[in-house]
Amino acid sequence: MSQIAPHRTLDVRQQLSESEQTKLWVLLDELTDPEIPVVTLREMGILRALRRGADGRVEVVITPTYSGCPAMEQIHDDIAAALAREGVAARVVTQLAPAWTTDWMTAEAREKLRAYGIAPPHSAAAAALAAEGQSVVRFASNMRAGRAGGASAGGGFGTEPPVACPQCGSTKTTETSHFGSTACKALYRCLDCMEPFDHFKRI
Numbered sequence: 001m002s003q004i005a006p007h008r009t010l011d012v013r014q015q016l017s018e019s020e021q022t023k024l025w026v027l028l029d030e031l032t033d034p035e036i037p038v039v040t041l042r043e044m045g046i047l048r049a050l051r052r053g054a055d056g057r058v059e060v061v062i063t064p065t066y067s068g069c070p071a072m073e074q075i076h077d078d079i080a081a082a083l084a085r086e087g088v089a090a091r092v093v094t095q096l097a098p099a100w101t102t103d104w105m106t107a108e109a110r111e112k113l114r115a116y117g118i119a120p121p122h123s124a125a126a127a128a129l130a131a132e133g134q135s136v137v138r139f140a141s142n143m144r145a146g147r148a149g150g151a152s153a154g155g156g157f158g159t160e161p162p163v164a165c166p167q168c169g170s171t172k173t174t175e176t177s178h179f180g181s182t183a184c185k186a187l188y189r190c191l192d193c194m195e196p197f198d199h200f201k202r203i
């Protein structure tokens with residue numbers, strides 16, 4: 001189903017000018033994820049759009065990563081404060097549908113996560129390959145008694161590519177806890193370098 005039928009698109013008067021857009025994006029590009037300060041909100045895919053509301057005010061549209069994610073309030077406040085500092089009359093609009101997915105994270109965000117020590121979520125393409133049985137290395141968690149109903153449970157359900165260690169790159173890794181420092185991350189351990197690390201789960 002298309003989200004915006006052609007006759008529903010905003011008319012030109014209601015669009016932000018290119019210079020307004022540029023100025024706002026530069027401003028908003030300085031804002032980082034409160035939980036992962038190396039990644040910007042835009043790179044995370046949290047900042048969805050800039051538009052003009054019916055009353056003429058600028059609207060910054062954001063989509064929360066997880067419902068109930070404690071960082072969202074902070075994100076909302078950070079954006080509002082940045083806009084206020086620059087004297088921009090704007091408001092933050094939270095849009096819940098379509099739901100945020102880790103597929104909206106940019107390639108830069110994934111690379112920055114890895115450099116920060118967090119194994120990034122798999123891309124849609126990598127997950128699709130794994131689902132077809134084409135992942136190169138098998139998930140190693142079956143070396144250890146995994147949790148019941150985990151990714152290695154039979155039936156092809158939830159097949160994901162192996163999680164690579166962000167320190168050494170080894171895919172000999174095992175999930176030690178499905179919930180890491182935050183609900184969006186799982187705790188892993190590398191069986192080669194033995195370092196524990198967080199994996200940002202794909203949703």
Ligand SMILES: [Zn+2]
Nearest residue numbers: 165168190193
């Ligand atoms: Zn390692």
